[in-house]
Amino acid sequence: MKTLIYSAKDFEIPYLEKANCKKHKFTFLEESLSSESAMKAIGYKAISISSADEASPIVIEKLKDFGVxxxxxxxxxxxxxxLNSANTIEIRVANVPAYSPYAIAEHAVGLLLTLNRKLIESNKRVKSFNFDLNHLIGFDINEKTVGIIGTGKIGAIITKIMHGFGCELLGCDVVKNEELTKKYGMQYQSLEALCKNSDIISLHVPLNSETHHLIDKNLIDKMKPGVVIINTARGAVLNTKDVIKGLERGIIGALGIDVYEKERGLFFTNHSNDIITDEMIIKLNAMPNVLITGHQAFLTDEALTNIAETTIYNLDCWSKNGVTENELTKIVSKKK
Structure with missing residues (x-):
């Protein structure tokens, strides 16, 4: 199948090519999908996109007109x-439902440890042969209360890891995972209670109408002073303006994020020679108790392999006029 790969990055191309084994005809495009770049899909039956791409109703309609x-x-x-637009005009959409929950969970823990023990600042000092230990005090994670919002595949692994640290575990999810309660002693609480009782909060929920700006001023005001928040889910799960105010007021003691509310057009690209006008990311970047990574939690060999293999699997199914179990749309399989 002739496929255009939008937002293709150098690090992922070898994985896609290896998984493809020359079955599908790929064209790699560094540019992200948008209303302007949609026309580049003319002549392609399929496209592949990442989280950096925009497939709005207008873009979906254009893609349909172009034969995608x-x-x-x-x-x-x-x-x-x-997805509503895709269903209506019959463009079939599939995702990679699980590539490596370990990659995301382990990155979240890495953010927590780096922030808590001030490893970035410590390393900067040592690079200058400054071995002063002042202002590098952290805290024992052992026996701290960790609130895990979203206890699906990634949240379950975070639970397992933090149990190994000797933490008390609180969970919040629309569906309770009873196995986590049995194996690790997780106590499910309301979102408000979890925020009130946790020393550390880790977010692992999808972004939808229910979770958009889930963490806002109302919940931040109920948190323990000095709480550490880790977000490797989606940027807009946090109300960034409210989080910045929480940091300035000292309610939030530290923030580790791999995702950002306004990351589209910013992340995945080198802007070191550009003038950045986003005041929120400028403020966050200037705070010593904030650690930001550029949406790289998924960046492991295992995860990239799984993403590539599932992407090719989806294309294989469609090329045989079949249905992949990863489809997000509800469209009857097309006949030859």
Whole structure:
């Protein structure tokens, strides 16, 4: 199948080519999908997009006009794709439902440890042969209360890891995972109670109408002073303006994020020679108790392999006029 790969990055191309084994005809495009770049899909039956791409109703309509029949995401999240429009005009969409929950969970723990023990500042000092230990005090994670919002595949692994640290575990999810309660002693609480009782909060929920700006001033005001918040889910799960105010007021003691509310057009690209006008990211970047990584939690060999293999699997199914179990749309399989 002739496929255009939007937002293709150098690090992922070898994985896609290896998984493809020359079955599908790929064209790699560094540019992200947008209303302007949609026309580049003319002549392609399928496209592949990442979380950096925009598949709004207008873009979906354009893709349909250009002859695109299939969209395969190289991500779990699909909040950047208007599925209602895709269903209506019959463009089939599939994602990668699980590539490596360990990659995300382990990155979240890495953010926590780096922030808590001030490893960035410590390393900067040592690089200058400054071995002063002042202002590098952290805290024992052992016996701290960790609130895990979203206890699906990634949240379950975070639970397991933090149990190993000797933490008390609180969970919040619309569906309770009873196994986590049995194995690790997780106590499920309301979102408000979890925020009130946790020393550390880790977010692992999808972005939708229910979770947009889930963490806002109302909940931040109920948190323990000095709480550490880690977000490797989606940027807009946090109300960034409210989080910045929480940091300035000292309610939030530290913030570790791999995702950002306004990351589209910013992340995945080198802006070191550009003038950045986003005041929120400028403020966050200037705070010594904030650690930001550029949406790289998924960046492990295992995860990239799984993403590539599932992407090719989706295309394989469609090329045989079949249905992949990863489809997000509800469209009857097309006949030859």
């Amino acid at each position: 029949e299939y969209i395969t995401l190289r991500s779990v999240g699909h909040d950047n794709v208007n």
